[in-house]
Amino acid sequence: MFALFFSYLLSLLAVILRDYLGWWSGIWLCQVNTIVILEKSFMGLEIGCMSCNGSMYYDEVASGLIWLSGFVMSLSLVGVSEMAYLEGKLFFFVVALLFLVLGVCFGAESLLVFYILFEVSLIPTLCLICGWGYQPERLRAGKYMMLYTVGASLPLLGFVLFEVFKGGTSSFSLLYGFNETFLSWVMFACSLAAFLVKSPMYLVHSWLPKAHVEAPVAGSMFLAGVLLKLGGYGLLRFSMTFGLLSGVFLSSVVCLCLFGGVIASVVCCGQVDAKSLVAYSSVGHMSLVLGGLMSGSFWGLCGSNLLMLAHGLSSCGLFYLVGELYKVYSSRMLFVMRGMLGDLFGVNLWLAFMCGFNAAAPPSLSLVSEVILCISLVSHSIWFSVLVGMLGFLSCLYSWLLYCNTQIGNCPLWVRTFYQVGYCHTQGVICVSIVLPMVSMVVCGSLGKYLYLLKNFLSYDSVVGCWAYWGSFFFEKGCWNKYS
Known part of the structure; x- marks a missing residue:
């Protein structure tokens, strides 16, 4: 959590220094973000471990995606180097806001907070597409994206509220297990549609090519690099928490x-x-x-x-x-x-x-x-x-x-x-x-x-064990005299 907010402060500092030291100062400060996130997120983590610190929840999956968010944000800012002063500053603010939303979403320990940020991430993305797109069709692309993703997320909202009211908590760490009643089965199956659309799966993918074609370069980099991973991350987190239907x-x-x-x-x-x-x-x-x-x-x-x-x-x-x-x-x-x-x-x-x-x-x-x-x-x-x-x-x-x-x-x-x-x-x-x-x-x-x-x-133990293994092998097979 500290690494996330510290890196966000570095992003704001990059916005200020850009006015005085030039655009490249902001880019290199964003590169420092990735080092901070990578070091702090993976510090003390091992494969398969999980850390829950109050309102934040992270393991190797969340840490990797938070690092990817900061890394792609740093690279995507190069795409606005030709923008005018005020326009580039606004773009920087939107990208930094999107990074903050994604970072907290990937590390959210609350199921309800995860869903809220899962949907809030669409707002900065829509601003990138409609505000800095190339053609008038960008408005239609933004409409397609919102209709597909928000419409498919409504069953997920129902499932989240059902689990929160049933379990009395919204914590991922306290919601392990899945009650396979018919109602829970249907609601969980319908909630998967939100992640399959966001990923996206074929047949519900038509919003993605439209959004990519109309988005600016930096918007496409963020959309393909990080935003598509929200669907996969949500599916992975739900499969680890509730278990998948077999x-x-x-x-x-x-x-x-x-x-x-x-x-x-x-x-x-x-x-x-x-x-x-x-x-x-x-x-x-x-x-x-x-x-x-x-x-x-x-x-x-x-x-x-x-x-x-x-x-x-x-x-x-x-x-x-x-x-x-x-x-x-x-x-x-x-x-x-x-x-x-x-x-x-x-x-x-x-x-x-x-x-x-x-x-x-x-x-x-x-x-x-x-x-x-x-x-x-x-x-x-x-x-x-x-x-x-x-x-x-x-x-x-x-x-x-x-x-x-x-x-x-x-x-x-x-x-x-x-x-x-x-x-x-x-x-x-x-x-x-x-x-x-x-x-x-x-x-x-x-x-x-x-x-x-x-x-x-x-x-020492491995060497002794190795010699003992091969010694027993030779004696059991009667090979000692052959090689002596």
Whole structure:
């Protein structure tokens, strides 16, 4: 809690210093936010532990998403570097407010507070879309988003009030267990719609491409990087607190999520708008997250948590690069955005990284999370292996199409060169900030695991146990004389 409010004070300080020291002072102060959140949130935490401190409740899941919120906020503020003074200051305030709401929502210990902030987060998002969108259709996109998300959240409100009045408390830590009466069963099943729409699941996803296409670059980065994770986080938290329904209902929802992800990936391969392509790819990836969460296994929860972090970073980078290419080409159409291989080498390099992360290329965090989810889903039902395999193939296909279609051909005559745009240093800061966590989480995690095993192996008890094991093996098999 202290880290959250301290980082928010740093954001307000960044707003003040921007007036005197320039825009980059605010950006680097926001980068300090991520370090503060990462250090304070994970201090003393271990895998599977939970800490409840009065009104705040956090574990490795909440801490990771709070860190992701601060990190994406820091990167998204680069998108307003060209804004006018008052407009940029207002944008900074809206983004900082959204970060505060999300941070408290991810760490809320009260079920009722979680629901309120779950809905309040839509207000700053609507301000970003309607206030800084590109086209008049942004009002329609905001209306779609509000109708879908608020309408689907009404059953969740009924379930929250029912549980609070029945249990006499709104604390997550005191609401463990689920009374499987018919009324509770129906209300809980209906309340899942709020999380499935917010994630979103295919068939209730149409608000997301509209919102992405009309939102500014920074708004799309925040929407894909953090806001979509609210649905997955709520589903994960509810599954840990109340337990998920088992049987035919659970398998049907998992199958629907995976099949919808395959359909969304096929639609993604046929997109000609680069921003729509990245938006539909988010639907495909989040369907895999939902499938892992609804599988009900421990590995499904772990893989979904990792994939939410990986997708938050990779989609944030893709939306940022699409916005930068829009500045160069003045269009988002793939048949216009061509010829990058010879003239736009800097963007070409970073786009290769982001498309690779989106396709779960090694050694990224996306690969680790998708492998864990594949194992979890296939162990749940062998028939899911077909859908999971198609999802993996199609994610590689549309990532390859996005990269290759922008490289071949010749640049249009009206296209400005990369150096005339003048954002080489900015793109380097943003993309390196995304590449390092995506790779270092895997490398450092693997290195830490092997160092832990090596430490245990080199300890006295482990060495004695190892010699005793192999000694007994040789004597029992009669191999001692053979090797002596």
